[in-house]
Amino acid sequence: MKIRSATLGLFLVSLVITISFLTGCGQNKSADTSAPPDNNAVSEGSSPINGAALTPAEAQETIGEQTTKVIEAIRDQDWKAIAAFVHPETGVRFSPYAHIDTAKDVVLKPDQLEKQFKDPAKLTWGTHDGSGEPIMLSFAQYAEKFIYPHDYAQAETTGYNQVIGKGNTLDNSREPGIYADAIMVEYHFNGFDPKVDGMDWGSLRLFYQQREGVWYLTGVVHDQWTI
Template structure:
């Protein structure tokens, strides 16, 4: 009987020892896997930091570099260029207008204050000189109020949504300020984050409308090196 009891006890001890060894092995494997995962995460973190640094450097390169002219000097440069552009528009001189258009981005036309980057039409420098002579119909957006498509050739669009007033003689010009007028969202800053603006503004024409007949023509400029080019013409007025 004692011999059998001893054998059972020995067997139990052997089983316990085997279980301990197995548990320790599993623990060791788990620790190894844990350490391996930590090492992998560390490598991934280093890679992410490298990517973030690369993106930061890219953003820094793409930011607008300080212009050699600033403050009042920059306003003077943009004002002179804007007046020349409006002179070309007033005289319907598309060839001269084309010389001011951004060589890569072209020129976007926006009929109301809200700039629709997907639907507003953009014309390249090569397209500009023939705009007035073309009878081609374009859809420029939708009319305020009715929502009907603005289907016009450039000549008719120009008469209604570009130079419908003598903006060259506007009593107020606003440099690089976004002023919310009316109830249409003015998203100039988000649509043109790298641009400066020059707005030619009429506060109104008929006193009975108490300023609700205001109109503006806003020009957007972006730099290429030291030169500022026209990228957008935004026509603004009271909307429903």
């Protein structure tokens, strides 16, 4: 009887150990087969924002502080500071008039801006309105004539996603592949000489596009009355 009792006891102990082992394996298996976290998943609220669809008030709230820093840096000719607001890969495009030429307009990357501004070498920036002659200027000369010919940091009017100055040149900035999804900030002067009845108006438009959740300066467009 003692032998049978001992044998039975050993059997029960073995049974308990076996059941515990199988239960543990089942739990581990369940944990191992659970779906891993998707680190690349994009939440509904993280999709790129169509800046052009924002109201003027929304656009100002989104980019107002940043564009103030940019326009003041342009005023101060601080292209090193401006470079921090430009996308490192796509760069920023410079257009001498409202019609953007994606094939010919000059595009500079952040690490080129300060160096190019100090370089006296002339680049072709487009063609002059009226004459059709090439705009052959150094970056510093171009900036003086086609970026900051007026004190736009103290502009009479600033518009967010609102075109203020309108001339004869076709404005294609909102076409697909250009700045269709950008926030546009326009710094505008109505004119300077009363004798010409506003035909000497001037505008500087800055375009900001969102890349990976960050708004970058991607376009600098000069506009004025054209023939």
